Amino acid sequence: MKKYLAFVLSLILCLAFTSSFALEGKPVAKDDIKVGFIFLHDENSTYDLNFLNAAKEACEKMGVKYVLKTNIPEGEQCYEAAAELVDDGCNIVFADSFGHESYMIQAAMEFPEVEFCHATGTKAHTTNLANYHNAFASIYEGRYLAGVAAGLKLNEMIAEGKFTAEEAKMGYVGAYPYAEVKSGYTSFFLGARSVCPTVTMDVTFTNSWYDEALEKEGATKLINDGAKLISQHADSMGAPTACEDAGVPDVSYNGSTVAACPNTFIVSSRINWAPYFEYMINATINGEAIAVDWTGTIETSSVELSEINEAAAAAGTAEKIAEVKAAFADGSLKVYDISTFTVNGEKLESYLADVDDLGDWQPETEVVSDGYFHESEYRSAPYFDIDIDGINLLGA
């Protein structure tokens, strides 16, 4: 038995050595490229649908083989799925959910010859694995633009006399009280306040990325508490349908919900993942290193706004959004400009963020300089986790 074990072990070692030497860093012929995708849910989730469409679009455009694995939970199953994709001959494995990260790292350690790319993760720059990469996009800019559309809608409703400027309150259905979500709703709020200065916002958390019933309930509660407009960072149709039922305008996320909500849907921001997928596939074909942290922007077409629904949006929304977009492009506007918000009544002159996510919860990186908070610059995943004045967290 021992002899047998030793033989098997040495065989495994030999295989591991030869394979890692044979493939690392070398260009791969396009015909040999096979990309494996791991998704938390399936097309019923707006979040995963956004990734699924981009994966198909990028791979079909580039003419490479691909495998899609849906409904992979954030656990051991993710590691198993990744390992099976490697067995299946994939050179690149991508996972779309935050909780997949530890399992992707585990697989990356075991298969050094395969590239592992992970969206929304935080650990690539501290794990020091040559084949493990994080990616995200400056979606906070997209949410700011969506916030501008929301603010204009509030202004229009105030002008129509539906409520007073002081009553202008928005509601936001968030998933977890986590930096990615906080960064999202804060930028949305700042966008709205840039055009509607009296606006405030209530935020409720569902503590789940996908729970249609809870999201619908959360949105309904916000509406009953006087929210005049709703937005969300959770992945089901719960909040948009609650808005359509109640006739309250809605700014959704991950793509247009106009088909289900023709009367209330204004606009939606989303990350277009196709540019990243093309980038990682091209890098692998050329034998180039994939960036440890890759942050897509409006310029890379990674941050997009859906078509504006003229039936619900305020007049002039498209023009205003184009104007703000131009200001982002020439650098004259920053989302987290510290002159536009306060924290506990004071200006935020300095902030240490927990960029190096080592599980110690110890913030170590100064992220405020030149008059603004530098989001997604020290790593791709957001780290803006500050509670600013004007936003009221429910149940917190």
Add this chain to the structure above:
Amino acid sequence: MNNQKRKPLFHISRRQSMLWYRIWLIRGLAILAALVVCALVSVVMTGENPFSIYSTIFTASFGSPRKIWVLLQNIAMLLCVSLAVTPAFRMRFWNVGGEGQALVGCFASAACMILLRDKLPNGMIIFLMFVTSMLAGAIWGAIPAFFKAKWGTNETLFTLMMNYVATQLVAYYCVVWESPKGSGQIGVINQQSQIGWLPVIGGQKYLLNILIVAVLCLFTYYYMYFSKHGYEIAVVGESEKTAHYVGIKVEKVIIRTMMLSGAMCGLAGLLLTGSTNHTLTTTIVDGRGFTAVMVSWLANFNPVWMIGTSFLLVFLSRGAGEISTNFGLNKSFADILTGIILFFIIGSEFFIMYKVKFKHAAEKEVKA
């Protein structure tokens, strides 16, 4: 009015006994029927030919060495929880709390890994993980047993409720130990240092679990059929009054058996958290506590047969999952297929328990 007495179309009576091979014949036919219906449904939905669907079911479990290992691991974990609930079942104590008992085992292991990682040597931590997880499971099982023994509370409801208590407890600690802050997730515990990770033997991640469960299976078999405790359990299960009469302390047997049951579930939790998953989530046990009821029941509470019934359920559910992935259907489709399979398997038990006689068949019998 029709005066003639109408005979019912068919007549159902309880069977006294049935030969073992006939039982398995009925079950085999049920599985066959389930596979045929699954293939029909899949063909209608996907337009694929039925053989590619069967080969998908087969490759889901045997397609590569890794898939075989994962299959064995899943069988081992399901079998472990099934073995755990079985002594209680033989006592006719309907423990549907396997899920919660295993979950508190996971919880105890994770707590040791997180709280003691800088304080004790690794061997000591692993030892404490064994002790605390089994103890946690035993306590989770003993609470409903105590109430049942003392005041005759309904154990099915009680053990079921204990599952939710365990889930909420774990949900709370997932937030306390979350990493990074606000995410509500623990992720892989001690990924770099591997503190509290059970050793990998023979280069195979799942081998340790499989061996431990194999030993546990033999132990349970011995315990149930050849030990004094096992005999006491059987007597209490047959009739509590008889047990009293022959001098068995029923209360003691109930509590002792449920503690054992819970401790074995706790061990399953330890294997999940300490050996393979290295994390804690509310869904880590993955419904095995409930599937175990079926595994145990179908095998007539026999630990060795349970290997077969857990294989069957794992094999079919992995096949169903693979079909929905390969043919681009969503998770609901896998659920539909699993539902069909379970319907037939559970339905077949009816024909094992009862005899169905049709009218004309009955008439023939009278003539003869």
